[in-house]
Amino acid sequence: MSQKKLMVLLVVIVALAAIPLVSMAQAPQGQGQQPPADGQRRGGARGEGRGRGGDGQAAPRGDGQGRGGDARGAAQAPPAPQMIKQVKPGVYMVINGGGNSTVRVTDQGVILVDTKNLGDQFYNELVAQIKTVTPQPVKYAFVTHVHQDHAGNIERFQKAGTQVIVYEGLNKNLHVGGPNGKGYEAAQGKPADAKLTYTKNKKVKLGKAEAIAYHFDNGHTSGDTVVYFPDVKVVSLGDEFTAAGPNVDYPNGGSILGWSKSLAQVLKLDFDTAIPGHGNDPLKKADVMTFQKRMDAIGKKAVELVKAGTPKEQIRQQIQMQLGPEMGNWQMTNIVNDMRLDLFYQEISNAAKGRRTE
Ligand SMILES: [Zn+2]
Numbered sequence: 001m002s003q004k005k006l007m008v009l010l011v012v013i014v015a016l017a018a019i020p021l022v023s024m025a026q027a028p029q030g031q032g033q034q035p036p037a038d039g040q041r042r043g044g045a046r047g048e049g050r051g052r053g054g055d056g057q058a059a060p061r062g063d064g065q066g067r068g069g070d071a072r073g074a075a076q077a078p079p080a081p082q083m084i085k086q087v088k089p090g091v092y093m094v095i096n097g098g099g100n101s102t103v104r105v106t107d108q109g110v111i112l113v114d115t116k117n118l119g120d121q122f123y124n125e126l127v128a129q130i131k132t133v134t135p136q137p138v139k140y141a142f143v144t145h146v147h148q149d150h151a152g153n154i155e156r157f158q159k160a161g162t163q164v165i166v167y168e169g170l171n172k173n174l175h176v177g178g179p180n181g182k183g184y185e186a187a188q189g190k191p192a193d194a195k196l197t198y199t200k201n202k203k204v205k206l207g208k209a210e211a212i213a214y215h216f217d218n219g220h221t222s223g224d225t226v227v228y229f230p231d232v233k234v235v236s237l238g239d240e241f242t243a244a245g246p247n248v249d250y251p252n253g254g255s256i257l258g259w260s261k262s263l264a265q266v267l268k269l270d271f272d273t274a275i276p277g278h279g280n281d282p283l284k285k286a287d288v289m290t291f292q293k294r295m296d297a298i299g300k301k302a303v304e305l306v307k308a309g310t311p312k313e314q315i316r317q318q319i320q321m322q323l324g325p326e327m328g329n330w331q332m333t334n335i336v337n338d339m340r341l342d343l344f345y346q347e348i349s350n351a352a353k354g355r356r357t358e
C-alpha cells in the first residue's frame with residue numbers, strides 16, 4: 001500500500017515537475033524562439049546584402065563599370081518601368097530599364113539610340129514605349145557603347161529587321177581586352193556584335209530627319225558613339241554624359257584625356273539639347289560645357305602633377321587640393337577610385353611623356 005502511495009506520489013511529482021518543463025519548452029517554441037529566429041534570418045539577409053553590395057561595388061570598378069553597375073541594379077530591386085518622354089516635337093527619350101534611349105520619329109520610321117538592358121523584358125518594354133508615340137518600325141538603331149545597359153538588345157533589334165550601327169571599337173570591345181582578355185561581358189550576358197560598323201562617322205537619312213554618328217575619341221570606352229540630329233539640334237551622348245558623373249572604363253579602352261577631347265568636338269556641333277546616358281531629364285548645351293571643362297581641368301592638372309614628379313599615391317589628394325573640393329569630390333569616386341588608380345596613372349604618365357595610350 002505504502003509503496004503504491006509512494007508510486008502515485010512519485011508519478012504526481014514527476015507530472016507536476018513536467019508541466020513547467022513542457023510549458024517552458026513550448027513557450028520558447030511558440031513565442032520566444034520564433035522572433036529571434038526571424039531576427040536572425042533578417043540579420044543574416046542584411047549581412048549578405050551588405051556583402052553583395054560591397055562586392056558589387058568593388059569588383060566592377062576594376063573590371064569595368066558596365067559589369068557591376070548594371071548587375072547591381074538588376075539584382076537588388078525590380079527595375080522601374082520604362083517611360084517615354086517628349087524632348088522636342090519628333091524627339092523622345094525613354095528612361096529606366098538601362099541607359100536612356102533616344103527615339104527620333106519620322107513618317108518613314110524611327111531612328112533609335114541605345115537598346116536598354118539585355119533581355120526580352122527590356123526589349124519588349126522599349127518597343128511598347130515607342131509604339132505609344134508612333135506605329136512606325138525602328139529602321140535604324142545606333143548604340144553608344146558596349147555596356148549591356150545600352151548594347152543589350154542589339155541582337156533582338158537586328159532579328160526584328162532594324163539596321164544596328166556601331167563604331168567599330170564597340171565590336172572590338174566585345175572580343176578584345178576587358179578584365180579577362182576575352183572582351184566585355186556582363187552578368188546578364190554578352191551583347192551581340194552589330195552587323196554594321198563605321199570608322200569615322202556615319203550619316204543616316206529617314207524622311208525629313210537626319211542622324212550622324214561620330215566617334216570623336218575614346219572616352220567612357222574605346223567604342224563610344226555620340227549621335228547628332230542636326231535638324232532638331234539634339235545630341236545623344238550615351239555615357240559620355242551621365243547625371244552621376246563620369247566613369248572611365250579603362251579595361252574597355254576608356255580615357256579621361258580622350259573624353260574631354262570628344263566633348264570638345266561635341267560642343268562644336270550646333271545643338272541646344274543633349275540627352276544623357278543616365279538621368280531623367282534632357283540637358284542644355286551649357287551643362288555639357290561645364291562637364292567638359294571639368295574633365296579637361298582634371299586631365300590637365302593630372303598631367304601637370306605627373307610631370308612635376310607627383311607619386312601615384314599622392315595624385316588624387318593633389319588633384320583634389322589644387323582643383324578644390326567641388327571638382328575633387330566629383331572625380332574621386334568614378335575616375336580615380338582605388339581600383340582604377342593604376343590605370344589612371346598609367347594613362348596620365350604616358351601623356352606626360354608625350355605618348356597617347358590607345
Ligand atoms: Zn550606362
Ligand SMILES: [Zn+2]
Binds near residue numbers: 066145147220239
Ligand atoms: Zn556605360
